[in-house]
Amino acid sequence: MEIKSKIADEVRRMKRCLGKVPGLAVVLVGERRESQIYVRNKVMACEEVGIKSMVTELSTDCAEAEVHDAVMQYNKDPSIHGVLVQLPLPQHLDEAKVLDAVWLEKDVDGFHPLNMGNLAITGREPLFTPCTPKGCIELLLRAGVEITGKKAVVIGRSNIVGLPTSLLLQRHHATVTVVHAFTENSKQVTCEADIVVAAAGLPNLVRGDWIKPGAVVIDIGTTPVEDPSCEDGYRLVGDVCYEEAVSVASIITPVPGGVGPMTVAMLLLNTLDAAKRILNFA
Amino acid sequence: MEIKSKIADEVRRMKRCLGKVPGLAVVLVGERRESQIYVRNKVMACEEVGIKSMVTELSTDCAEAEVHDAVMQYNKDPSIHGVLVQLPLPQHLDEAKVLDAVWLEKDVDGFHPLNMGNLAITGREPLFTPCTPKGCIELLLRAGVEITGKKAVVIGRSNIVGLPTSLLLQRHHATVTVVHAFTENSKQVTCEADIVVAAAGLPNLVRGDWIKPGAVVIDIGTTPVEDPSCEDGYRLVGDVCYEEAVSVASIITPVPGGVGPMTVAMLLLNTLDAAKRILNFA
Numbered sequence: 001m002e003i004k005s006k007i008a009d010e011v012r013r014m015k016r017c018l019g020k021v022p023g024l025a026v027v028l029v030g031e032r033r034e035s036q037i038y039v040r041n042k043v044m045a046c047e048e049v050g051i052k053s054m055v056t057e058l059s060t061d062c063a064e065a066e067v068h069d070a071v072m073q074y075n076k077d078p079s080i081h082g083v084l085v086q087l088p089l090p091q092h093l094d095e096a097k098v099l100d101a102v103w104l105e106k107d108v109d110g111f112h113p114l115n116m117g118n119l120a121i122t123g124r125e126p127l128f129t130p131c132t133p134k135g136c137i138e139l140l141l142r143a144g145v146e147i148t149g150k151k152a153v154v155i156g157r158s159n160i161v162g163l164p165t166s167l168l169l170q171r172h173h174a175t176v177t178v179v180h181a182f183t184e185n186s187k188q189v190t191c192e193a194d195i196v197v198a199a200a201g202l203p204n205l206v207r208g209d210w211i212k213p214g215a216v217v218i219d220i221g222t223t224p225v226e227d228p229s230c231e232d233g234y235r236l237v238g239d240v241c242y243e244e245a246v247s248v249a250s251i252i253t254p255v256p257g258g259v260g261p262m263t264v265a266m267l268l269l270n271t272l273d274a275a276k277r278i279l280n281f282a
Numbered sequence: 283m284e285i286k287s288k289i290a291d292e293v294r295r296m297k298r299c300l301g302k303v304p305g306l307a308v309v310l311v312g313e314r315r316e317s318q319i320y321v322r323n324k325v326m327a328c329e330e331v332g333i334k335s336m337v338t339e340l341s342t343d344c345a346e347a348e349v350h351d352a353v354m355q356y357n358k359d360p361s362i363h364g365v366l367v368q369l370p371l372p373q374h375l376d377e378a379k380v381l382d383a384v385w386l387e388k389d390v391d392g393f394h395p396l397n398m399g400n401l402a403i404t405g406r407e408p409l410f411t412p413c414t415p416k417g418c419i420e421l422l423l424r425a426g427v428e429i430t431g432k433k434a435v436v437i438g439r440s441n442i443v444g445l446p447t448s449l450l451l452q453r454h455h456a457t458v459t460v461v462h463a464f465t466e467n468s469k470q471v472t473c474e475a476d477i478v479v480a481a482a483g484l485p486n487l488v489r490g491d492w493i494k495p496g497a498v499v500i501d502i503g504t505t506p507v508e509d510p511s512c513e514d515g516y517r518l519v520g521d522v523c524y525e526e527a528v529s530v531a532s533i534i535t536p537v538p539g540g541v542g543p544m545t546v547a548m549l550l551l552n553t554l555d556a557a558k559r560i561l562n563f564a
Binding site (some may be wrong): 075081095096112113114115116117118121122123124149151157158159163167171173175176177178179180182183185189198 | 321338377378395396397398399400402403404405406418430431432433439440441445452455457458459460462465468471487
């Protein structure tokens with residue numbers, strides 16, 4: 001991927017000039033299979049581009065203080081420039097409190113409420129834009145899709161994908177509608193969109209007849225579904241019924257392989273940016 | 283207004299129990315006529331309910347440090363529980379910097395990015411919700427309008443009205459679309475809405491044929507338009523062409539007199555809440 005080789009170049013330049021490389025720390029709580037895979041992918045991607053990575057794994061039943069301590073340790077570690085807590089956390093942990101502990105300058109996931117507020121407010125700039133929404137926009141821009149003035153529908157309003165994606169599309173001057181569990185007639189609303197971003201986490205929610213002919217469809221859903229014929233015993237399924245939508249949409253991203261790799265690339269970019277800012281390296 | 287008499291009751295109870303009343307401080311920069319009127323209305327409303335108010339007026343060409351100092355003085359004043367800077371500020375002042383100086387616990391306008399982030403994020407609560415959006419929802423609820431699942435269109439995406447109104451409507455589970463200057467075919471988009479909130483600041487932008495029959499229309503626009511026949515030489519005009527819309531909408535708020543007084547009431551409520559929180563008074 002072109003973007004990764006650019007990041008690798010920058011990392012090498014930083015190493016040459018400063019004798020340092022960017023560092024990413026991940027705190028993983030519990031043994032959720034997808035989370036483990038996501039973390040593994042992030043670590044492997046770091047290795048690819050020369051970014052240092054560290055992972056702290058905590059047990060499912062760990063105390064909130066342990067998570068907090070792990071985050072604080074990385075906050076204070078000068079070799080670490082990006083800190084992220086893999087979500088979701090086990091139910092007994094207070095996600096908001098844990099995320100608030102990540103220092104703003106190291107919040108490479110962009111989930112701190114101050115980053116989110118600055119993403120929402122016109123004229124302000126967040127230190128970091130959440131990776132999946134940033135990857136979405138990157139995909140649209142690379143495909144030459146005009147965003148300004150277009151009708152965009154974001155399906156799903158999670159804090160980590162749906163919400164920031166809607167805010168970011170609005171920053172790019174789309175006319176954004178957010179569809180969620182309470183929306184009456186989601187199909188009809190989605191049918192009118194020039195750009196559909198599906199992030200509900202509901203396999204095959206979006207059928208072919210939900211798509212306006214020629215619309216651009218970004219599928220962020222990645223739900224593991226059991227499938228004995230696959231090596232791991234399951235496969236990842238998107239929110240969009242690809243077989244139906246592919247003949248209606250002008251562009252559609254596949255699952256797996258569409259937004260996922262771009263999300264990881266954006267995390268590397270955010271980590272590089274964090275290191276540059278902290279180390280005052282232009 | 284019923285809500286004001288309830289606030290007055292609470293202020294009396296606080297005075298009886300603690301010997302203290304809530305205090306609101308307003309910083310007004312420059313001589314913009316509407317701003318002066320808004321501030322006067324806020325001060326008068328405070329008097330009505332027994333809230334103490336203080337106003338610092340600074341000249342149009344004042345230095346940013348002066349505004350900052352005025353804010354900081356009120357931040358530190360224990361008799362003041364709410365601090366607001368009347369917007370818009372003169373061009374040479376950095377609005378973001380000035381708003382960031384207001385202490386979170388006294389940010390009764392709710393414009394601090396951390397408050398805005400917490401308004402946007404599901405599962406979090408801002409310390410304060412911006413007054414006009416809060417007043418809008420209050421009007422809808424009092425009129426018995428169902429919000430959950432309904433299509434809401436917010437016209438305009440200002441940081442102080444459009445943005446927080448869209449976030450708040452979404453919190454109440456509406457399906458929200460934000461219409462702005464870049465929106466293609468705003469009329470068609472607005473036509474589909476069950477709830478229309480007009481906050482563009484463009485007199486008579488929304489015509490009768492923009493409104494779906496039976497829709498609820500909240501007009502937040504208040505633009506002063508010259509009118510020699512009026513006492514002050516001008517009158518306030520809404521974003522909605524009232525004469526046309528009134529026969530199509532099921533409910534419509536007039537300008538002046540609709541959202542304005544409710545906005546002021548919400549400011550009093552936020553100030554009361556701020557004082558209760560700071561003084562630990564239940």
